[in-house]
Amino acid sequence: xxxxxxxxxxxxxxxxxxxxxxxxxxxxxxxxxxxxxxxxxxxxxxxxxxxxxxxxxxxxxxxxxxxxxxxxxxxxxxxxxxxxxxxxxxxxxxxxxxxxxxxxxxx
Amino acid sequence: xxxxxxxxxxxxxxxxxxxxxxxxxxxxxxxxxxxxxxxxxxxxxxxxxxxxxxxxxxxxxxxxxxxxxxxxxxxxxxxxxxxxxxxxxxxxxxxxxxxxxxxxxxxxxxxxxxxxxx
Numbered sequence: 001x002x003x004x005x006x007x008x009x010x011x012x013x014x015x016x017x018x019x020x021x022x023x024x025x026x027x028x029x030x031x032x033x034x035x036x037x038x039x040x041x042x043x044x045x046x047x048x049x050x051x052x053x054x055x056x057x058x059x060x061x062x063x064x065x066x067x068x069x070x071x072x073x074x075x076x077x078x079x080x081x082x083x084x085x086x087x088x089x090x091x092x093x094x095x096x097x098x099x100x101x102x103x104x105x106x107x
Numbered sequence: 108x109x110x111x112x113x114x115x116x117x118x119x120x121x122x123x124x125x126x127x128x129x130x131x132x133x134x135x136x137x138x139x140x141x142x143x144x145x146x147x148x149x150x151x152x153x154x155x156x157x158x159x160x161x162x163x164x165x166x167x168x169x170x171x172x173x174x175x176x177x178x179x180x181x182x183x184x185x186x187x188x189x190x191x192x193x194x195x196x197x198x199x200x201x202x203x204x205x206x207x208x209x210x211x212x213x214x215x216x217x218x219x220x221x222x223x224x225x
Binding site: 097 | 142151152153154157166168169202206207208209210211212213214215216217218
């Protein structure tokens with residue numbers, strides 16, 4: 001099983017801030033990493049796949065980087081609609097696993 | 108547009124059974140891998156089960172192996188999850204999602220709540 005450490009678990013920020021979320025793997029996964037956004041009461045939505053490829057329709061203020069064991073999600077200029085919980089997920093090997101989540105809240 | 112609509116959730120007693128369904132539309136269902144993912148109240152996401160496009164390859168999380176059965180009917184554009192011997196810890200919102208081996212989960216349904224309680 002590939003274990004994932006996502007940090008921080010809670011991030012307080014203001015509109016306009018640049019924020020970064022980290023995801024570290026217990027073993028290398030090449031670039032088989034996705035990032036999801038989930039708002040309360042809603043299903044998760046895919047933001048980024050292959051570590052850095054933006055899903056169609058996702059604003060360009062979202063970006064992903066990394067490969068191997070260390071990955072980052074960056075939101076360059078936080079908007080009000082970005083306050084949500086974010087999850088990383090590896091799809092390199094079964095069983096597919098998710099990070100614990102990062103809640104981005106209004107400061 | 109791609110749509111996934113789950114149904115079949117509800118309240119069930121420990122040891123009971125439930126069958127979830129997921130109706131797919133807006134894409135060629137038979138071409139895609141499908142999975143079930145769940146989320147316990149206030150908790151994170153847990154992948155539960157996967158089925159290949161033809162149904163020939165199936166995987167389960169250890170937490171449900173031997174109790175849950177995934178299946179699909181490509182003629183009906185539908186995905187299923189038969190859940191037996193349910194436990195309190197199976198209480199969660201269950202999502203069907205498109206994706207699995209080597210691909211992310213790019214579309215999700217709205218989820219269906221399963222509550223296991225006496």
